[in-house]
Amino acid sequence: xxxxxxxxxxxxxxxxxxxxxxxxxxxxxxxxxxxxxxxxxxxxxxxxxxxxxxxxxxxxxxxxxxxxxxxxxxxxxxxxxxxxxxxxxxxxxxxxxxxxxxxxxxxxxxxxxxxxxxxxxxxxxxxxxxxxxxxxxxxxxxxxxxxxxxxxxxxxxxxxxxxxxxxxxxxxxxxxxxxxxxxxxxxxxxxxxxxxxxxxxxxxxxxxxxxxxxxxxxxxxxxxxxxxxxxxxxxxxxxxxxxxxxxxxxxxxxxxxxxxxxxxxxxxxxxxx
Numbered sequence: 650x651x652x653x654x655x656x657x658x659x660x661x662x663x664x665x666x667x668x669x670x671x672x673x674x675x676x677x678x679x680x681x682x683x684x685x686x687x688x689x690x691x692x693x694x695x696x697x698x699x700x701x702x703x704x705x706x707x708x709x710x711x712x713x714x715x716x717x718x719x720x721x722x723x724x725x726x727x728x729x730x731x732x733x734x735x736x737x738x739x740x741x742x743x744x745x746x747x748x749x750x751x752x753x754x755x756x757x758x759x760x761x762x763x764x765x766x767x768x769x770x771x772x773x774x775x776x777x778x779x780x781x782x783x784x785x786x787x788x789x790x791x792x793x794x795x796x797x798x799x800x801x802x803x804x805x806x807x808x809x810x811x812x813x814x815x816x817x818x819x820x821x822x823x824x825x826x827x828x829x830x831x832x833x834x835x836x837x838x839x840x841x842x843x844x845x846x847x848x849x850x851x852x853x854x855x856x857x858x859x860x861x862x863x864x865x866x867x868x869x870x871x872x873x874x875x876x877x878x879x880x881x882x883x884x885x886x887x888x889x890x891x892x893x894x895x896x897x898x899x900x901x902x903x904x905x906x907x908x909x910x911x912x913x914x915x916x917x918x919x920x921x922x
Contacts, residue, residue, distance in 0.1 A: 689713065693721040693728065693857075693913040708919075712861045712909035715739065719861060721913045725851055727843045728752060730859060735835030737796070742904040743836065743863045744769045744801040751860035752842050754849040756912050758860060762847045764840055765811040766826055769801040802830040814846035856914040863907040 691710045709718040709731075716736035722729045730750060734740055747768035753759045806828045810821040827839045844851045 690912045692916045693723050694919045695917045696722045715907045727841050730840040732838040740798055740836045741796050746863045749862040753858045754847045754854050756856045756858045758910050762814050767808040769804040799830050802828050815848045858910050858912045860910045
């Protein structure tokens with residue numbers, strides 16, 4: 650039986666040792682690293698005056714895998730959520746797809762309580778068609794459709810948000826959502842959600858989670874090819890769905906999804922100056 654020479658054997662042993670320790674290190678890192686919900690834990694600051702705000706980024710945190718910032722504050726009755734972004738593509742996506750904000754007093758990812766802010770999609774498509782018509786009439790092939798963020802924000806503000814809480818689902822009648830846009834700050838959503846709306850007591854909560862979701866399916870246009878009464882059907886008798894028109898395809902607008910959860914712990918301290 651032949652044995653490997655020592656000069657050959659040592660590198661083999663060394664390589665195996667290094668591989669073993671490398672694998673162990675990767676396992677340790679993977680077990681310690683967090684993903685998804687547990688990846689981010691920030692503070693929700695107690696305020697006596699709900700209007701307390703500073704034009705800074707103190708206390709904000711990015712929604713995972715996005716350019717959307719979130720900060721929360723609270724008083725004895727409500728949670729105040731501020732969501733903002735200055736990224737043009739993200740603003741375009743949120744205004745086109747709408748925005749859902751979920752509040753989970755169990756600090757998990759349950760979409761039981763929250764507010765859905767409508768999209769400006771219909772208005773955007775109408776104005777895009779107007780721009781295309783001008784191009785056809787004037788023969789101006791260099792004209793580009795301009796995303797007027799201030800106008801889109803105003804359009805969204807004129808529509809009522811939908812609240813889902815312990816009373817069920819209904820339109821917002823109490824002004825729990827406000828939206829603004831400026832060139833300097835960008836797009837800002839301010840949302841108020843009561844602890845009682847989430848069937849919980851502030852004194853019994855030490856942390857909660859906030860989910861920020863803006864995806865393409867939220868803004869799907871009605872299927873014009875479907876009909877409950879005698880419309881076109883497929884071989885199985887099901888309503889046939891007509892292909893979406895060019896104006897109905899969000900991907901042509903270069904939209905990106907936003908979806909992430911963040912855990913906030915309640916504290917009495919405001920962000921450090």
